[in-house]
Amino acid sequence: MNISLKEELSAFGAKPVSVDIYCSPEHFELECRHVFKKTWLYAGREFDIPEPGDYFVKNLDFLHASVLVVRGNDGKLRAFHNVCSHRQSTLAWDQKGHARRFVCKYHGWGYDLEGNLRSVPDEQYFYGLDKKRCGLTPLAVDAVSGLVFINLDPAPEQTLRQSLGEIVGRLAEFPLEEWSRNYTFSAEIPTNWKCIVDNFQETYHVSCAHAVSVGDRSVGPENPMGHPLKFEFFGLHRGMDIWANPEHKPTLVESYAVRNGGIVGQTTSENRSDNAAMFVFGLFPNIVLNVTPYFLQLHELIPISAGRTHWSTTAFFPAAKNAGQRMSQEFSSVLLRDITAEDLGILGSLQKNMLSGARKEIQFQAVEVLCRHMVNGLEKYIRDGQEREQRVADG
Amino acid sequence: MAEGAAPRPRLPDAFQDLEPFIDTWAVQTMAARHQRRLSSTAEERQGFYDAITPRLEDILKYLNDFPLDDLPGDALTLMQLLLSSVEVSLSIEVFDPEKEQLHAKDAARIEISHELDDF
Structure with a gap:
């Protein structure tokens, strides 16, 4: 990522963000009332x-x-x-x-x-x-x-298609509705739902937290921090293209999985200048989609309370044509699950630490811009909802 | 064999060398294969890995000739070994034994709530 993009992305905010937005029960009540019951x-x-x-x-x-x-x-x-x-x-x-x-x-x-x-x-x-x-x-x-x-909402402000806008066409580039096979894994995490959404919409943690499982799949000498190829903003929703390292050398068993079908982290294109590993779409409020030509991964974060979340990740695949393709799907499923397991323990520590009072603010850098974008949308939605209620109360 | 007991699963003739690994690794469901990875020792995983990786080329060639919805019993056993090789490869090629142990702690908290199919 070119350093000049940093200034451009500061349009979404450059200051630290209050931890209260993430962990306070009062803020969670506002989200339920003005966001989840309206979107x-x-x-x-x-x-x-x-x-x-x-x-x-x-x-x-x-x-x-x-x-x-x-x-x-x-x-x-x-x-x-x-x-x-x-x-x-x-x-x-x-x-x-x-x-x-x-x-x-x-x-x-x-x-x-x-x-x-x-x-x-x-x-x-x-x-x-x-x-x-x-x-x-x-x-x-x-x-x-x-x-x-x-x-x-008994009278939604927007239709689903109006809300998703350009994302509708992006998803239509892949035959997602035909991918009938799915592998789902889930866990209950003692952390606010937004912390987990954020985990799936920034690549900053990948080279560190996933140094073992992702390794050089999306980090390499060309791009040592694994910066995304681009960020995009679609109203309340957002996206990024995750970089695939074309120099990644598959391990032995992985090479059979690759030969028999596409797998996690594999480039979506033969063209080196356009070698995304996956197209990420953060759907407001609590869904992150990872789209590839081989599978669709859907992360769903359902709040239980301000500090607990039911997390489930589903990988959707086409029905396998033969044993090789089925093996390749098993490889993607297992690797996705193993990558996710690395996030589990870390994410489970965030809520209690935010409540400890140790720090009042969260720092976000430019590559974490999608996290800011989500919080901005959330805060605006809550403000608009409160103003609407006030207008009704004032007659 | 006791009356009513299921016949012991067999492998196709060309893959009899993998017979010692059936009991541990030829298991149905992705959750069960994951469980075997978590409950096995590093030596058991290495032994299976060393035996099956030189045979992957032949296994895929053999299995790719069958329609997936109509695998004969011995091919199904081989298919399950093939799929177990994926779990085991991650534990050996990606996570070393020490990291695999750390990984297992978090992985055990994940519930597998839906599977691709019944292999």
Whole structure:
């Protein structure tokens, strides 16, 4: 990275950032209220629900929300609060399944795939029950490249496509919706969700924390700190191209994996001037995608509280054509998991140290610009939300 | 053999030299292979690595002729050895024994919640 880019990137801020943004429970409350309940949130994959009646449930306990995503008889995706309109019992209890009707197991109210209330046992004893007004509560839902997103805001400010903007086209360059195989690993980390998002959107730590597992895959004499090839900004979202070291020499078993399919860290192009290892997209608020021609890696950070996060990483692959390609996918999966394991212990230490009062500020350098970009977007979102509430309160 | 017990998995004739490694390394699921890596000794991993790496060329040539959704039993056993060689290679080629020990501490906290398939 050219040092002149440092000045350009200072437009996103050059001062240290307060640790309170990362660790205070009060700030977390603001994020839930003004960000997570207002923005598009990743819910799952379309190929998990290909047929009418297929559904999955996305639980967002930290928002007290459970969302039912179902494919209707017309083939369309619909999302509802997973809550029966009668006495607010949970409607669908399985994480995934197939249904012709959703029947509440408390008193037996039945809903069709479009969310209409169809049957009420002992209906004549209700007092003027208007079944039309007692359908499931709908939520906005849409999918891009097979990735399904929902929005808990009853009237979202933007559609999913408006929000993602140019990223929609970028993702469409790869047949992501056809990559039906996935390897998922997860862990609960005693650290704020943003610290973990930040981990996946800066390369500064790679040459140090991942000196063993990543090694010279994305660090080399040409680029000793493994600076990204470029940064990009898409409204609330952001991206970077991670550099692949063309001089990386595969180890013995790795060389078989490479020969039989693309693997982690391998260049996405034969062209040396354009040799990215992966295209990273940070999707506001809590998703980071790593896109390559061989696989898609999706990091999802679901807050549990201000200081705890459920982290899951999924690698999506096409169905393997033969044993060699399958071995290559095993190699990528295992390497991704091993790289991630190196982050686990470090990330688990951040929250308690921020709460210790040792330091009041976090220092970010130019290569950590995507972390700043996220915090800037978050703070703006919270401010706008507070102002909106104030206007409503003032009449 | 006790009545009802599953027949002992076998390898294709050309790969009988790998037979001593079946019990430890021919295991189904990615989680199980990871577990074997974490619970094995450095000597066990090295022994398996030294035996299987000179055979990888032949193994891939042999297995690539089969459709993946219809592997005969002995080829499936070989496939599982092949996939275990990936876990073991990371522990030997990337992490040395000391670093592998450190790695295992953190890796054991990771839950594998979904797999690519049933190999």
